[in-house]
Amino acid sequence: MGRYVARRLLQMIPVFIGTTLIIFLMVHVLPGDPIRAMWGDKAADPAQVASLRHEFGLDQPLWKQYIDYMADLFKGDFGKTFGGRPVSEEMGMAFPVTLRLAAVALTIEMIVGIGLGAWAGLRAGRAADTGVLIFTLIVISMPVFVLGYLARFIFADELGWLPPNVQDSMDIQQLLLPGFVLAMLSMAYVARLTRTTFAENLRADYMRTALAKGLPRRRIIGVHLLRNSLIPVITFLGTDVGALVGGAVVTEGIFNVQGVGNLLFKALGQREGTTIVGVVTIFVLVILLINLLVDLLYAVLDPRIRYA
């Protein structure tokens, strides 16, 4: 187990370097000059531009910039924004917000998704199953921003149940609506996956054995079926973090949540490379670690998996 973790962590290094390099190149191959853009339409003082370029290391060759960046990163230094604030400080403010939002979304996703999927899976082929199937198809068909405005229009503007804009980004209650919107897409996928594994495992030989043992239905489903069916769902939740992150950018924008998504979106608008690279780097790291965690959890849930 320990060796497996060590090997996986080692394998992560090239992947991590590769992803950050791609992002770094994408951000810095920009045709425009972000330093010049700081002056807007006014004429910039060439000396000042040059000194700023030097300050941010933009006069260096790209490979040197990347190596310097990675070296700093290794020391925990994410660099500075154009405004002079450390990127790590900005992210330190935004990450707890996004983490809360993601927690709200993940909770909704799991409870509603697994519940709905199990309900449909046990009724495979019947009207309830078809109903859930069509509902999930509709949810999946609605891009997150459509869903976001629809939810805001219905629950905030029309019904007035919840505030349309989040005032305090740390308040869980205010994060309910954006969390719900963020959760919807993955929730639909979780429901469908749960439904499929339930319906499939329902026909497994060991389910017939459980029945032949004279176990009550509650136990057959709650112990024998659930344990086996949740394994792929957990895996899906792990791989879905990436989608959740993308959705967070949109959701945070719609509801004015001051999280990482918002931070990134603003940075994209200002072409502020350090922040973009910093945020994406953290996301990549989080995704890699969560994938490892899920793989380890997999072994706990499924004893047939052994790591060597």
Next chain:
Amino acid sequence: MTTIEKTADDAARQGAGDDGTPLLEVRDLHVEFHTRDGVAKAVNGVNYSVHAGETLAVLGESGSGKSVTAQAIMGILDMPPGRIPQGQILFRGEDMLTMSGEERRKIRGRKIAMIFQDALSALNPVLSVGYQLGEMFRVHQGLSKKEAKAKAIELMDRVRIPAAKERVSDYPHQFSGGMRQRIMIAMALALEPDLIIADEPTTALDVTVQAQVMDLLAELQREFNMGLILITHDLGVVADVADKIAVMYAGRIVETAPVHELYKRPAHPYTRGLLDSIPRLDRKGQELYAIKGLPPNLLKIPSGCAFNPRCPKAQDICRTEVPALVPVTEQDGTELPGRGSACHFWKETLHG
């Protein structure tokens, strides 16, 4: 109908030793499956009975309905697509098909237990064998987790799994095929049921292990005086353990007989074909006999005797009239207890 009951009565007399009521009696059972291509008639009027301490072997090839009958008895048929349009399954004289779901559940595992063919897929892969064995005691007898585990170890010892105490927390995939099948047997034995249905218990095992597992099963059956229904396609397995045999073809019983008489003198061309296709050392060098043709399509069972397209002795009557399972006799009319054949020409087959 009357003739069939008579055969059943004969069988009842044979397996004496109790008050005469069989442990389990299947009467005119029909099972069909509604599929996309039509209705598949898997079981078409099966009758058989088992007494305490008796072993009934149900012999037949794939699709003969032998496993479906067993699943119907256990109440674990997938319904739908399965349906039981007709028939009775009497356990100690009570029809289980009319019982409530809860009543049936209480019989399952406690009174009638089942051993499945492929223990690897029949055991839950993510639960330890100790948990799966102990579950029987926790559910049916309300034992605590700890007591159940102790019982599980005891059971594993009884089916002679070495180092039971250390292996109780292992998972099914960590055991060999033979050991897994022992665990299946232990699970079926857990509550000392009256009847065990073993559905091809040794088919998935190596030949050497097959014998060990069969011996164990037979020994435990004697010890607890259980009834045993042994479903198999393997004539070799049957000879040593069974008391009587029912041969099934296309959802019907085509021949019943005490085990040794069947081997000596089959009364149905299908049984004869099965026996002739066993390779024998004394006929080395000769071409091995094989029944020609394929098992029937259950969606379109041939009219008359279902075996007629493959039967070397088929006549016109075989294509039009379904032969009933009738008692067979010696040439001089002497009764042959427990014997029956569903062939228009049983006399020729038996005495010819």
Next chain:
Amino acid sequence: MPDVTKSQSGTAVDTAVDAVAPPTEVDTAPATGPAPQQNKPRSLWGDAWFELRHRPLFWISAVLLVLLLAIAAFPGLFTGADPRDGDLTNHFLTKPELTHFFQADWFGYDGQGRSIYARVIYGTRASIMVGVGVTVVVTLFGGLLGMVAGYFGGWIDSIVSRIVDIFFGLPFLLGSMVVLNAFTERKVYVVIAALAFLGWTTIARVMRSSVITAKQADYVTAARALGAGTSRILFRHVLPNALAPTIVVATISLGAYISAEATLSFLGLGLADPTISWGIDISDAKDAIRDNPHVMLFPAGMLSLTVFAFITLGDAVRDALDPKLR
């Protein structure tokens, strides 16, 4: 089903019944019903088509798709109005006239006085082009790479797999935001390239694993034993059998790509004027939504309908091709 005469060679003394019947236990799997032998043989694709024909959702999505493709190809047939023609004085945020079928004012007018119906019709092309374009590029590129990696294995597989890992580590939507941000002129082909750049890994993974599975199948071993060459094995035996999962993933992702394009355009990172895109229109409508929900409702509805059509088709195809999941 194996030939009866072949099983005569069974060695064990007691396999008598095996001599007459193939050992596959049909009657333990009543859920699928005993296999009919005398019927015409069924193929995977024939079976899939049978399944598809009996699914109402397949027909709904098929009809929708034909309609959408027609709109994308010939938008002029569906509306006479000019989607770019704004008339602020007369039509500023006019409400829809729901009985004026196919008229310029059917869905009302937007904040710039343009016919929403015309914009919805003309916006179809960009979405469909992005969806189909990304899917084609991704399937060809990812499919080829996955096939090569899966079939040849060894160091080729190692290299391809590591590259796939790197691209897979980048979140799709987030990554495309960063990539597209690097372009100032975002035409349809730029968006296609950006989405394909990050999207090809899924297909490559699916193709790789199904090729590995197909490669190990007995019929491939048999073909090799009979002396078939690499290309023959690959294209006649492995590929046809590995294709089904790839097709399924490709169809389902098509809808997701359309959704991603709209999201990026909505954020101002995807398509830009003068291209007409539902995402841009929805973005433009967001300030007006409170009093004039129709400005958002129609492009959003059309977008969702399009994604629905593709996802549902993919779903139906998956169910048909993968009977295990049914």
